[in-house]
Amino acid sequence: MPHITLGETQITCPDGEVLLDSLLKAKLHIPYSCRQGLCQACMLRSLDVTPPAAAQIGLKDTLQRQNYFLACRCHPEQDMHIALPDQHGAAVTAVVINKQWLAADILRLIVQADSALSFYAGQFINLQRTDGLTRSYSIANLPAPDHTLEFHIRRLPQGQFSTWAHDELEVGDTLTLSHAQGSCHYLSGNPAQPLLLIGTGSGLAPLYGIINDALNQGHSGDIHLFHGSRDPDGLYLVDELHNLTATFANFHYTPCLSSADNNLGYRQGRAHDLALTNQKSLKGWRVYLCGHPEMVRESQRMAYLKGASLRDIYADAFVVGGGQMP
Amino acid sequence: MSETAEATTPTLSLFEQLGGAAAVDAAVDIFYRKVLEDYRINRYFSGVDMEQQAAKQKSFLTMAFGGPNNYSGQDMRNAHARLVKMGLDDSHFDAVMENLTATLQELNVPENLIAQVDALAETTRSDVLGK
Numbered sequence: 001m002p003h004i005t006l007g008e009t010q011i012t013c014p015d016g017e018v019l020l021d022s023l024l025k026a027k028l029h030i031p032y033s034c035r036q037g038l039c040q041a042c043m044l045r046s047l048d049v050t051p052p053a054a055a056q057i058g059l060k061d062t063l064q065r066q067n068y069f070l071a072c073r074c075h076p077e078q079d080m081h082i083a084l085p086d087q088h089g090a091a092v093t094a095v096v097i098n099k100q101w102l103a104a105d106i107l108r109l110i111v112q113a114d115s116a117l118s119f120y121a122g123q124f125i126n127l128q129r130t131d132g133l134t135r136s137y138s139i140a141n142l143p144a145p146d147h148t149l150e151f152h153i154r155r156l157p158q159g160q161f162s163t164w165a166h167d168e169l170e171v172g173d174t175l176t177l178s179h180a181q182g183s184c185h186y187l188s189g190n191p192a193q194p195l196l197l198i199g200t201g202s203g204l205a206p207l208y209g210i211i212n213d214a215l216n217q218g219h220s221g222d223i224h225l226f227h228g229s230r231d232p233d234g235l236y237l238v239d240e241l242h243n244l245t246a247t248f249a250n251f252h253y254t255p256c257l258s259s260a261d262n263n264l265g266y267r268q269g270r271a272h273d274l275a276l277t278n279q280k281s282l283k284g285w286r287v288y289l290c291g292h293p294e295m296v297r298e299s300q301r302m303a304y305l306k307g308a309s310l311r312d313i314y315a316d317a318f319v320v321g322g323g324q325m326p
Numbered sequence: 327m328s329e330t331a332e333a334t335t336p337t338l339s340l341f342e343q344l345g346g347a348a349a350v351d352a353a354v355d356i357f358y359r360k361v362l363e364d365y366r367i368n369r370y371f372s373g374v375d376m377e378q379q380a381a382k383q384k385s386f387l388t389m390a391f392g393g394p395n396n397y398s399g400q401d402m403r404n405a406h407a408r409l410v411k412m413g414l415d416d417s418h419f420d421a422v423m424e425n426l427t428a429t430l431q432e433l434n435v436p437e438n439l440i441a442q443v444d445a446l447a448e449t450t451r452s453d454v455l456g457k
Binding site for chain 2: 034035036037038039040057058297300301304305307309310
């Protein structure tokens with residue numbers, strides 16, 4: 001009988017019993033609902049071994065790769081260390097090593113973690129100030145040997161954390177980082193698949209990470225980035241992205257301005273309209289959407305109706321005041 | 327396969343004949359797209375979270391495919407009560423059934439199996455419409 005360890009607790013899962021039942025019998029609080037592998041409420045993560053394939057059916061492939069699985073569909077085949085989705089991994093401390101303004105209201109914050117963090121570019125991490133104030137930010141860089149992480153922090157008018165990060169946080173200060181979360185990241189294994197990435201504002205951060213990850217891994221299919229902003233100020237990393245198009249023939253970059261005031265040569269209109277309206281078919285494409293929740297919702301629907309499979313659409317809505325904060 | 331072997335093969339369930347969970351996944355992607363594109367009914371699907379909605383469609387199709395499910399008529403009534411107030415009636419249910427049949431045809435499901443799926447889906451009509 002396999003031994004299953006969750007935090008401090010170890011249980012055994014008898015043959016023929018699903019893990020969810022064993023966990024519930026042990027009085028562990030595991031969220032669940034449908035018990036038939038559909039609602040994904042009972043999703044857990046294996047911290048060591050690869051979970052049984054049957055327990056991963058229906059999960060997004062990025063989550064499968066991160067060893068997530070459904071407890072209601074899991075008949076453990078071997079000992080496992082597991083965790084709830086928001087519980088695994090200890091927090092690490094990081095020190096600020098660089099602050100740079102990419103645009104008037106967008107800060108590039110580089111921190112160095114005191115130990116290795118496992119993450120994919122495009123996932124998000126909770127940054128915590130010493131007094132406990134916490135916000136989620138997307139990771140804009142690839143895992144680096146020196147444990148550095150890059151975040152793009154947009155100054156929000158009432159944003160407690162972003163205002164502090166812009167005005168008061170100094171090089172040398174420390175922050176606490178959670179483990180990385182989220183399924184919005186590049187996945188190797190299908191290098192010819194066309195990719196469409198649409199972002200508004202600092203929604204560029206995860207997309208920038210994903211693009212660099214894809215190119216770094218030799219992605220050969222076309223990669224189309226549409227970055228939108230109301231004002232020219234909100235379009236940042238423009239030169240870097242143009243340079244990238246010069247280096248990689250399969251990378252295409254379209255900066256878009258939704259305001260009428262546009263004499264800078266940018267495309268006129270909302271990024272997702274420009275990206276999706278004239279697109280005949282997205283069948284077989286992988287689509288990444290990051291930024292304004294309304295944009296993400298509309299684009300998700302449009303991309304799906306244009307033929308992209310729902311499981312190939314990765315959406316990361318930046319909800320102000322909720323979980324994800326730009 | 328000889329005729330005798332065929333005769334002794336245990337009968338596959340409807341769910342197995344359709345291709346099981348993988349077939350449900352393929353069908354959901356096509357079915358939900360048809361529903362969202364159908365001007366007769368798509369207003370009932372506006373403003374919903376697409377991933378959650380797709381999970382519900384999957385639950386419904388699993389049931390209609392004869393798969394393992396914990397279908398509850400009461401849940402179905404509760405979920406659609408708001409839409410019935412908005413005017414959901416038999417014509418809309420018929421439209422959904424049409425989309426379901428078209429989905430199965432697109433997936434080249436044999437007509438006799440389509441008829442069985444339609445019959446199972448049809449059993450939800452009174453719950454969906456709150457009758």
